[in-house]
Amino acid sequence: MEIAKALTIAGSDSGGGAGIQADLKTFQELDVFGMSAITAITAQNTVGVQAVYPLTVNAVTEQIKSVAEDLNPNAVKTGMLFSSEIIDAIANEIKRYRWSRVVVDPVMIAKGGSSLLLEEAVASLKDELIPLAFCVTPNIPEAEKLVGFTISTLEERKQACEALYQLGAKNVVIKGGHSNEKEVTDLLFDGETFHLFSSPRTNTNHTHGTGCTFGAAITAELAKGKSIYEAVKKAKDFIGAAIEDSLGLGAGHGPTNHMAYRKRKVQVNDY
Ligand SMILES: Nc1ncnc2c1ncn2[C@@H]1O[C@H](COP(=O)(O)OP(=O)(O)O)[C@@H](O)[C@H]1O
Ligand SMILES: Cc1ncc(COP(=O)(O)OP(=O)(O)O)c(N)n1
Numbered sequence: 001m002e003i004a005k006a007l008t009i010a011g012s013d014s015g016g017g018a019g020i021q022a023d024l025k026t027f028q029e030l031d032v033f034g035m036s037a038i039t040a041i042t043a044q045n046t047v048g049v050q051a052v053y054p055l056t057v058n059a060v061t062e063q064i065k066s067v068a069e070d071l072n073p074n075a076v077k078t079g080m081l082f083s084s085e086i087i088d089a090i091a092n093e094i095k096r097y098r099w100s101r102v103v104v105d106p107v108m109i110a111k112g113g114s115s116l117l118l119e120e121a122v123a124s125l126k127d128e129l130i131p132l133a134f135c136v137t138p139n140i141p142e143a144e145k146l147v148g149f150t151i152s153t154l155e156e157r158k159q160a161c162e163a164l165y166q167l168g169a170k171n172v173v174i175k176g177g178h179s180n181e182k183e184v185t186d187l188l189f190d191g192e193t194f195h196l197f198s199s200p201r202t203n204t205n206h207t208h209g210t211g212c213t214f215g216a217a218i219t220a221e222l223a224k225g226k227s228i229y230e231a232v233k234k235a236k237d238f239i240g241a242a243i244e245d246s247l248g249l250g251a252g253h254g255p256t257n258h259m260a261y262r263k264r265k266v267q268v269n270d271y
Contacts, residue, residue: 003031003032003033004031004032004033004074004075004220004223004224004225005032005033005034005035005071005072005073005074005223006027006032006033006034006035006073006074006075006076006077006216006219006220006223007034007035007036007037007064007067007068007071007073007075007076007077008020008023008024008027008034008035008036008037008076008077008078008079008216008219009036009037009039009060009064009076009077009078009079009081009090010023010036010038010039010077010078010079010080010081010105010107010212011038011039011040011041011042011052011079011080011081011082011107011116012038012040012041012042013042013044013209014041014042014043014044014045015044015045015046015208015250015255016255017046017208017209017254017255017256018044018110018208018209018211018212018255019042019044019079019080019209019212020036020038020079022209022212022213022216022255022256022258023036023077023079023212023213023215023216023219024036025213025258026212026213026216026217026220026238026258027216027219027220027223029238029258029259029261029262030217030220030221030234030238030261031220031224032220032223032224035067035071035073036063037060037063037064037067038055038059038060038063039054039055039060039079039080039081039082039086039090040052040053040054040055040080040082040116041053041055042080042116044110045250045252046208046249046250046251046252046253046254046255047112047250047251047252047253048110048112048113048114048252049110049112049114049116052082052114052116054082054083054086055086057085057086057089060086060089060090061089061090061092061093064090064093064097065093068093068096068097073099073223074101074222074223074224074225075101075102075103075219075220075222075223076094076099076101076102076103076219077102077103077104077105077215077216077218077219078090078102078103078104078105078129079105079107079212079215080107080116080117081107081117081121081125081129082116082117082118082121083118083120083121084118084120084121084123084124086121087121087124087125087128087129088124088128090129091124091128091129091132094129094132095132100134101134101219101222101223102132102133102134102135103133103134103135103136103137103215103218103219103222104125104129104130104132104133104135104136104137104169105136105137105138105211105212105215106125106129106130106136106137106138106142106146107142107211107212108122108141108142108145109141111207111208111253112252112253122145122146125146126146126167130146130164130167130168130169131167131168131169132168133168133169133170133171134169134170134171134222134228135169135170135171135172135173135218135222135228135231136164136169136171136172136173137173137175137211137214137215137218138164138174138175139174139175139177139178139211140157140174140175140176140177140178140179141178143157143160143164143174144160146160146163146164146167147159147160147163147164151174154185154187157174157187158187158189158194160174161174161187161189161194162189164189165189165191170190170191171188171189171190171191171228172188172189173186173187173188173189173218173232174186174187175211175214177207177210177211181201182200182201183198183199183200183201184198184199184200184201185197185198186198186214186232186236188228188229188232190228190229195229195232197232197233197236199236199240202240202243202244204243204246205252205253205254206243206246206247206248206249206253206254206255206256207243207253207256208250208252208253208254208255208256209255209256210239210242210243210256213238213239213242213256213258214235214236214238214239215235217231217234217235217238217239218231218232218234218235219231221234221235237261238261239256241257241260241261241264242256242257242258242260242261243256244260245257245260245263245264
């Protein structure tokens, strides 16, 4: 059987913890062949984002075309998209190639506070891209921005899931990393049922790229043909291990350990 293939359309993080780099590492760890179309280059490390260089719309669509017309991914993820021009062009490509297993991580702001999406591009995300999403995966601040109300309680998070579902996403996951609860709970809404995925909160500063990694793990599992429930469950376990066994790199928000999940699996199989 041919290996599952996934394409990430996202920004490059020179520090290797988030963006394209996190996505490709995650695909590889989950036995999926990874491909990329870069939207912007960031000069970035664990301390912050020092510079952002968006690519032209043509540079983005040419990369997508090259991948689509030869390698044909089983699933696609989007991450940092920067501008409405880039978002609109990507939406057109998704429609052109009739890609249905599309995970949209609506990246807006890096952990250090730098903006990775122009304010004017939020409308394009809502109107053009989210309606094409098989799954949209905002964190709480991103979900608040998209739905236009504050999310403090589980009930409000459920209402936000429903509002994002109304925009056209077939499944919605609102991630819980930014809540102040002791447990970290990600909430999945598939249009009918809410599913809660909870884990203890790891007390760490090494959470750079958690959202990218989680979304990439969902994408990898969808590329293999798994259901959205199975994909989110695996992604939650994958990111949980990556956060718990962090590598302790950098002076700021360090990266997670993309190898942790595989290493744990190998150890379990050894016995
Ligand atoms: N401190 C933590 N301990 C355990 N899991 C976490 C922690 N912080 C985030 N996660 C998990 O990491 C993923 C990303 O969550 P979140 O931080 O909300 O997104 P983002 O990185 O996009 O801001 C989710 O699956 C969440 O459950
Ligand atoms: C190039 C690039 N893309 C996305 C992000 C944001 O990643 P995320 O997983 O949300 O993690 P934090 O930045 O919040 O740690 C990024 N920083 N760079």
